[in-house]
Amino acid sequence: MGFMDKLKQRFKQDEETKEVSEKYQEGMTKTRNTFSGKINDLIARYRKVDEDFFEELEEVLITADVGVSTVMDLVEELKMEVKRQKIKDSSEIKDVISEKLVEIYYGEEDKSIQHLQLDGEGLQVILVVGVNGAGKTTSIGKLAHQLKADGKNVILAAGDTFRAGAIEQLEVWGERANVPVIKHSEGSDPAAVIYDGIKAAQSRQADVLICDTAGRLQNKVNLMNELAKVKRVIEREIPGAPHEVLLVLDATTGQNALTQARTFSEATDVTGIVLTKLDGTAKGGIVLAIRNELQIPVKFVGLGEGIDDLRKFDADAFVYGLFADLGINEEKEEGE
Amino acid sequence: MAFEGLADRLQGTIKKITGKGKVSEQDVKEMTREVRLALLEADVNFKVVKQLIARIKERAVGQEVMESLTPGQQVIKVVKDELTNLMGGEQSKIAVADRPPTVIMMVGLQGAGKTTTTGKLANHLRKKHNRNPLLVACDIYRPAAIKQLETLGTQLDMPVFSLGTEANPVDITKQAIAKAKEDHNDYVIIDTAGRLHVDENLMEELQQIKADVKPDEIFLVVDSMTGQDAVNVAESFNEQLDITGVVLTKLDGDTRGGAALSIKAVTDKPIKFAGMGEKLDQLEAFHPERMASRILGMGDVLSLIEKAQTNVDEKQAKELEEKMRTMSFTFDDFLEQMGQVRQMGPLDDLMAMIPGANKMKGLKNAQLDESQLTEVEAIIQSMTKKERQDPAIINGSRRKRIAKGSGTSVAAVNRLLKQFSEMKKMMKQMTNMQKGKKGKGGFKFPFM
Numbered sequence: 001m002g003f004m005d006k007l008k009q010r011f012k013q014d015e016e017t018k019e020v021s022e023k024y025q026e027g028m029t030k031t032r033n034t035f036s037g038k039i040n041d042l043i044a045r046y047r048k049v050d051e052d053f054f055e056e057l058e059e060v061l062i063t064a065d066v067g068v069s070t071v072m073d074l075v076e077e078l079k080m081e082v083k084r085q086k087i088k089d090s091s092e093i094k095d096v097i098s099e100k101l102v103e104i105y106y107g108e109e110d111k112s113i114q115h116l117q118l119d120g121e122g123l124q125v126i127l128v129v130g131v132n133g134a135g136k137t138t139s140i141g142k143l144a145h146q147l148k149a150d151g152k153n154v155i156l157a158a159g160d161t162f163r164a165g166a167i168e169q170l171e172v173w174g175e176r177a178n179v180p181v182i183k184h185s186e187g188s189d190p191a192a193v194i195y196d197g198i199k200a201a202q203s204r205q206a207d208v209l210i211c212d213t214a215g216r217l218q219n220k221v222n223l224m225n226e227l228a229k230v231k232r233v234i235e236r237e238i239p240g241a242p243h244e245v246l247l248v249l250d251a252t253t254g255q256n257a258l259t260q261a262r263t264f265s266e267a268t269d270v271t272g273i274v275l276t277k278l279d280g281t282a283k284g285g286i287v288l289a290i291r292n293e294l295q296i297p298v299k300f301v302g303l304g305e306g307i308d309d310l311r312k313f314d315a316d317a318f319v320y321g322l323f324a325d326l327g328i329n330e331e332k333e334e335g336e
Numbered sequence: 337m338a339f340e341g342l343a344d345r346l347q348g349t350i351k352k353i354t355g356k357g358k359v360s361e362q363d364v365k366e367m368t369r370e371v372r373l374a375l376l377e378a379d380v381n382f383k384v385v386k387q388l389i390a391r392i393k394e395r396a397v398g399q400e401v402m403e404s405l406t407p408g409q410q411v412i413k414v415v416k417d418e419l420t421n422l423m424g425g426e427q428s429k430i431a432v433a434d435r436p437p438t439v440i441m442m443v444g445l446q447g448a449g450k451t452t453t454t455g456k457l458a459n460h461l462r463k464k465h466n467r468n469p470l471l472v473a474c475d476i477y478r479p480a481a482i483k484q485l486e487t488l489g490t491q492l493d494m495p496v497f498s499l500g501t502e503a504n505p506v507d508i509t510k511q512a513i514a515k516a517k518e519d520h521n522d523y524v525i526i527d528t529a530g531r532l533h534v535d536e537n538l539m540e541e542l543q544q545i546k547a548d549v550k551p552d553e554i555f556l557v558v559d560s561m562t563g564q565d566a567v568n569v570a571e572s573f574n575e576q577l578d579i580t581g582v583v584l585t586k587l588d589g590d591t592r593g594g595a596a597l598s599i600k601a602v603t604d605k606p607i608k609f610a611g612m613g614e615k616l617d618q619l620e621a622f623h624p625e626r627m628a629s630r631i632l633g634m635g636d637v638l639s640l641i642e643k644a645q646t647n648v649d650e651k652q653a654k655e656l657e658e659k660m661r662t663m664s665f666t667f668d669d670f671l672e673q674m675g676q677v678r679q680m681g682p683l684d685d686l687m688a689m690i691p692g693a694n695k696m697k698g699l700k701n702a703q704l705d706e707s708q709l710t711e712v713e714a715i716i717q718s719m720t721k722k723e724r725q726d727p728a729i730i731n732g733s734r735r736k737r738i739a740k741g742s743g744t745s746v747a748a749v750n751r752l753l754k755q756f757s758e759m760k761k762m763m764k765q766m767t768n769m770q771k772g773k774k775g776k777g778g779f780k781f782p783f784m
């Protein structure tokens with residue numbers, strides 16, 4: 001049985017996964033159209049797997065923001081695999097490509113850390129960080145809503161005291177998700193807000209505190225120090241906290257996303273990535289680059305601006321979404 | 337290895353052809369491979385890279401190696417010229433309508449920086465052109481978007497027009513323009529909601545606003561960190577709205593910003609302004625040539641130099657440069673400089689513009705916190721005149737005395753002394769780069 005068949009079967013098995021994969025497909029229509037559409041097109045045009053084929057494959061991957069060095073690695077491995085399996089016909093390489101992609105998505109790691117780790121005793125703290133406009137505040141609203149639906153008692157702390165309207169924006173999300181928001185006035189010390197957030201969450205016996213922070217570009221030393229300080233306040237107040245540090249990345253971002261992931265990790269020990277705006281971009285390839293070069297798992301993806309548009313990252317579903325077209329084509333071929 | 341500049345990349349190839357009289361086809365082939373990778377790593381769109389490489393090949397083959405330039409510099413020069421040509425000249429003009437108000441509409445993807453840029457443009461129009469703009473809150477979707485613009489309006493002490501979140505954007509703009517006429521606002525800047533270029537309904541909303549108010553300018557606001565998709569975004573907004581210009585935001589970051597090239601290539605619309613920070617005065621005219629060196633990984637040296645020039649008194653600057661070069665820079669000069677440096681803006685903004693500054697030993701851990709400046713000041717003030725002139729004499733017991741006098745620690749004094757000597761070295765390098773430019777054209781980097 002081919003790799004795509006296996007994936008397909010897995011999705012036929014249970015309804016819940018099916019729903020997830022449908023949402024992925026819906027959110028990623030454009031991603032799929034260009035990405036796997038192009039690979040299909042490539043396979044159709046090249047009967048033979050030769051140098052030109054690989055050159056064009058390189059193009060497809062690079063235009064998906066996968067990043068030059070990851071692409072080079074990947075294509076190198078594919079070439080070896082083709083040699084090893086003595087593949088000549090381009091249709092046979094489809095499976096190999098998708099298998100390699102899934103391999104990169106998963107890496108070697110323990111699958112359990114792909115989701116939030118909030119099962120410890122006492123108040124669990126999530127710190128949310130990232131560059132300007134990535135989608136931090138929106139993702140916090142969505143996440144609060146999700147955790148609330150899971151029966152958790154959630155509180156938000158308005159740690160962005162800098163940007164105009166940031167506190168009010170989080171308050172609107174607080175109302176939507178029906179969770180309280182701890183805030184100070186604009187211009188006050190973010191660490192003090194977070195401190196108050198912790199105290200309030202403790203006295204109200206909340207399960208989860210989610211801390212918003214101001215957007216900052218990773219090359220601003222002052223601002224990164226400020227963020228490290230916020231984290232230290234949390235650590236001091238609750239041993240073992242923050243339990244999660246989520247880095248929010250805009251999926252339309254190019255290679256700078258890697259620098260972001262690196263620098264924010266250095267400052268705050270990022271435990272997971274939220275990849276936003278995946279509904280808009282034709283790409284998503286940056287996930288590959290991040291997975292290939294850094295050991296941080298993607299935990300959520302943002303697929304729209306609505307409160308329900310945050311999904312747990314599921315590498316299978318993601319790859320299935322990317323390759324659904326290929327699957328459909330296979331069925332057609334089988335029917336002929 | 338991810339963000340090597342072109343100069344780094346070309347090093348190997350350059351070594352081989354140094355001493356040759358002509359750049360051969362094989363040399364060019366090897367170099368264009370590196371150029372291609374450098375551009376792709378800088379997020380220039382794939383197709384745009386292809387076109388560029390073709391032109392660069394054509395121009396570079398068979399060229400005589402000019403005396404004043406090393407072959408490496410020459411290739412970089414060809415590449416940089418091509419990039420600069422593609423991006424066009426500097427064009428930070430804003431339209432003026434025959435009959436006021438002039439209407440500017442801001443459009444773009446979510447989180448690109450439209451609202452912030454609306455505030456910055458208004459500030460720019462008032463400061464540089466003595467105008468009196470009205471800001472219009474047309475984002476009825478994003479939570480607290482209106483509040484955000486209103487806050488900016490308060491900060492600027494400028495009027496903001498809004499009809500809440502229930503009115504529709506076409507009505508809001510129409511009424512806003514009527515209000516502007518009434519109140520004699522000569523500019524109207526419309527902040528619209530962020531939207532995906534593939535969202536047909538929301539794109540149609542923009543087309544309706546456009547049809548109704550016929551804006552004099554439609555600025556597409558683009559995040560400079562955008563990847564390969566920048567071409568699709570720009571192409572799509574341009575096709576549907578026929579934009580008149582582009583504002584590139586968040587250029588104060590460390591992204592190479594290849595999106596700039598892609599956007600210009602597919603829309604052929606001028607990039608007019610660059611967003612250089614979150615504050616309302618951090619908007620600058622877009623400089624194509626600087627952008628070209630930035631994409632190639634050559635740092636934003638020119639920006640830094642210009643920034644220093646506008647803030648430092650001309651004569652003082654000359655003296656300073658002399659001191660920097662001769663290394664006779666003292667702690668007294670340092671103290672005097674600190675006042676001026678503070679006027680130049682946040683220190684880490686400045687540092688970010690120096691190529692390789694983050695890699696420089698000693699500087700990487702330099703304390704760039706403004707509050708640290710106060711401590712530094714205290715330490716210098718606790719030095720004797722002689723110590724300030726000649727830091728080499730500051731031995732152990734002097735260090736203890738200075739620490740005590742300034743209420744700091746010996747470690748803090750040591751740190752400052754070390755940084756001071758690193759800084760002197762760096763200054764020397766920087767002034768040499770400046771000199772190199774004046775002399776022959778093109779920077780003299782140590783690796784070229």
Ligand SMILES: Nc1nc2c(ncn2[C@@H]2O[C@H](COP(=O)(O)OP(=O)(O)OP(=O)(O)O)[C@@H](O)[C@H]2O)c(=O)[nH]1
Nearest residue numbers: 132133134135136137138215277302303304446447
């Ligand atoms: N299409 C789409 N838009 C999103 C998504 N997530 C966030 N956005 C939009 O992106 C814009 C910025 O989102 P914010 O949540 O304000 O981003 P932020 O990181 O908090 O921004 P700053 O606090 O200013 O740094 C808003 O218009 C959001 O509605 C997503 O998954 N898809």
Ligand SMILES: Nc1nc2c(ncn2[C@@H]2O[C@H](COP(=O)(O)OP(=O)(O)OP(=O)(O)O)[C@@H](O)[C@H]2O)c(=O)[nH]1
Nearest residue numbers: 132133446447448449450451452530586611612613
């Ligand atoms: N560092 C830096 N930040 C910027 C710049 N321009 C905007 N920002 C920040 O980017 C974030 C998003 O800016 P907004 O002006 O809210 O973006 P927008 O396009 O109006 O966002 P939506 O209305 O949600 O689509 C905010 O945190 C701004 O402070 C810039 O030039 N440099």
Ligand SMILES: [Mg+2]
Nearest residue numbers: 136137160166
């Ligand atoms: Mg925010």
Ligand SMILES: [Mg+2]
Nearest residue numbers: 450451475481
């Ligand atoms: Mg806005």
